Every structure is written in C-alpha cells, then in structure tokens.
Amino acid sequence: MIILDGKLLSENIKSELAAEVDIIRSRGGKVPHLAAVLIGENPASQVYVQSKIRSCEQAGFKSTLIQKSADTTEAELLEIVKQLNEDPDVDGFIVQLPLPKHINEERITLAIDHRKDVDGFHPINFGRMAQGLPAFLPATPFGIMEILRRYNIETAGKHCVVVGRSNIVGTPISILLSRKGYPGDCTVTLTHSRTHDLPGEVRRADIVVAAIGIPEFIKGNWVKEGAVVIDVGINRVPDATKKSGTRLVGDVAFDEVAPRSSHITPVPGGVGLMTVAALMVNTLKACKKEIYQ
Numbered sequence: 533m534i535i536l537d538g539k540l541l542s543e544n545i546k547s548e549l550a551a552e553v554d555i556i557r558s559r560g561g562k563v564p565h566l567a568a569v570l571i572g573e574n575p576a577s578q579v580y581v582q583s584k585i586r587s588c589e590q591a592g593f594k595s596t597l598i599q600k601s602a603d604t605t606e607a608e609l610l611e612i613v614k615q616l617n618e619d620p621d622v623d624g625f626i627v628q629l630p631l632p633k634h635i636n637e638e639r640i641t642l643a644i645d646h647r648k649d650v651d652g653f654h655p656i657n658f659g660r661m662a663q664g665l666p667a668f669l670p671a672t673p674f675g676i677m678e679i680l681r682r683y684n685i686e687t688a689g690k691h692c693v694v695v696g697r698s699n700i701v702g703t704p705i706s707i708l709l710s711r712k713g714y715p716g717d718c719t720v721t722l723t724h725s726r727t728h729d730l731p732g733e734v735r736r737a738d739i740v741v742a743a744i745g746i747p748e749f750i751k752g753n754w755v756k757e758g759a760v761v762i763d764v765g766i767n768r769v770p771d772a773t774k775k776s777g778t779r780l781v782g783d784v785a786f787d788e789v790a791p792r793s794s795h796i797t798p799v800p801g802g803v804g805l806m807t808v809a810a811l812m813v814n815t816l817k818a819c820k821k822e823i824y825q
C-alpha cells in the first residue's frame with residue numbers, strides 16, 4: 533500500500549511556483565496576488581484561510597486577507613467583492629465558505645468576476661470545465677487530479693465511484709474523471725445519500741473518492757482489494773489522548789481501508805494540502821492571463 537503524500541506533492545508544487553515567481557520578479561513582471569475574504573470567526577475557516585495566506589507567502593506571492601465580523605451584511609460583502617473585482621492588482625480572490633446564514637452564498641459566488649474566481653466555483657468556470665474548455669478548475673478536484681497525475685495512477689477504463697455530489701467536490705470530480713484524457717477516461721458512478729446499497733457500489737470501484745462529511749463512513753469491507761482511495765473528508769472528532777481534545781479524521785476508516793487499498797490519501801496530509809496548492813496554481817494562471825484575457 534502506498535500513501536499518497538499530499539504534503540510532499542504540495543511542497544513540490546509550491547517550490548515550482550516559487551521558482552516561476554522568482555523568474556517573473558527578476559524580469560520585472562507582475563507577481564501573483566491572491567486575496568481572501570473571511571467573514572466571522574468559524575475556527576476551521578480561520579485555519580484554512582491562514583494556511584492559504586501562509587502558502588502564498590512561502591511561494592513569493594502577494595496576499596491580502598480581508599477579515600470582517602459575523603454581522604457583516606450581504607450588501608457589505610457584495611461591496612467588498614465589487615472592489616476586489618475592480619482592483620487591477622488582485623489577480624484572484626476567494627470568499628471562504630461557509631458564510632453566516634444571513635448571507636446568500638449563491639449570490640456572492642455569482643458576484644465574483646469569473647476571471648478572478650480562483651476557487652473555480654462560478655457557474656461560468658463550472659460550465660467551461662464540464663465542456664472541457666480552459667477554466668479555473670475547482671481547487672479540491674484539481675488537487676485530486678494532481679495527486680493521480682503525479683503518482684502516475686492509471687485511470688483509463690477504470691471504474692471510479694464518487695461518494696457525495698456537492699458542487700465543490702463530488703460533482704466536479706465525477707465530471708473531470710469521466711472526461712477524455714489523463715487523468716480521466718474513467719467510468720464514473722456518482723453516489724449520494726439516496727443511493728441504494730452504497731457498500732455494494734463502492735465495492736465495484738477501482739478508484740474511490742469519498743466526499744461526504746461523515747467521519748470514517750467508508751468501512752474496510754466496502755473497498756475492493758487493490759483499490760485507489762482518495763479521502764476528501766476533514767472531520768474533527770473528540771480524542772482524549774490529544775492535548776487539544778480532538779483530532780482530524782477523514783470520511784474513510786483509514787485503519788480498516790488502508791491495508792486493502794493499493795494507494796490511499798491520509799487525513800491530514802492528503803487532499804487538504806493539495807487544495808491549497810491548486811488554488812495557488814489557479815492564481816498564477818490568473819496573473820499570467822492563461823485562461824482569460
């Protein structure tokens with residue numbers, strides 16, 4: 533069994549990005565600039581945003597963090613989005629989800645200029661991705677594709693079972709893996725909360741992608757011997773042996789599933805770090821105007 537090391541891969545990607553930014557800077561070009569908007573005090577969101585900002589700094593990107601209290605109104609947030617859309621120095625930006633309940637996430641996503649939508653959530657990017665046109669790919673699915681690519685995992689003709697159909701993970705990864713090319717050319721089954729006999733579906737998979745949000749949901753005897761397992765879940769569970777009283781686990785019961793799989797991503801240290809790296813790749817593409825003029 534091979535651990536798919538998201539930490540190592542994301543460090544490699546960050547070094548590649550840093551080298552490119554050095555060249556850009558030495559030629560007097562524009563350094564990529566990512567802005568992040570964080571509304572409220574959700575502890576997980578604070579950790580994610582800090583990690584995005586820190587990673588940008590490590591690679592020599594410019595970064596801006598806009599932090600506002602949980603009582604920020606939708607109109608105020610729309611104004612921030614408008615200013616970022618219009619700021620020529622900002623190449624790309626993200627509004628960290630989830631937002632407080634009184635703000636409509638869909639309205640905010642739609643207000644972001646798709647040319648700066650480095651999270652890849654805007655319907656224009658989603659639609660272009662689905663048609664195989666150049667687009668900002670959603671960061672987590674993009675990170676998963678990079679894991680498969682960089683570990684040379686065979687995908688053509690493989691049966692991939694995706695568990696979870698969210699707009700940011702399950703649905704887009706099922707589209708990307710079914711598309712022509714590498715990684716891709718999979719036969720994909722997209723499963724969800726209404727699927728009959730989920731264990732039976734997962735047992736048919738050569739590649740399992742778990743994006744459900746339930747700790748250790750996928751059990752050992754659901755997984756075929758030799759399957760590749762990508763665990764997207766990030767769940768905090770109580771653990772009295774830890775100083776913090778909690779630990780992170782994925783959507784896959786790692787101890788049961790790992791011995792049966794050929795390759796598996798750990799949590800933490802797997803998909804999460806690759807999501808940050810993918811966001812940075814998108815920001816550099818935005819800066820270089822690789823996708824949109």
Ligand code: NAD
Nearest residue numbers: 672696697698701724725743744745764765766803804807
């Ligand atoms: P979501 O809540 O939007 O979607 C969950 C999906 O799981 C839904 O489509 C639902 O149909 C399905 N589901 C729920 N219960 C089910 C059941 N009993 N059986 C089968 N399917 C079921 O979640 P999301 O935003 O896609 O996130 C999923 C997980 O991935 C969460 O743990 C989240 O924290 C994590 N996540 C990680 C990253 C990362 O960077 N690693 C990024 C995004 C999300």
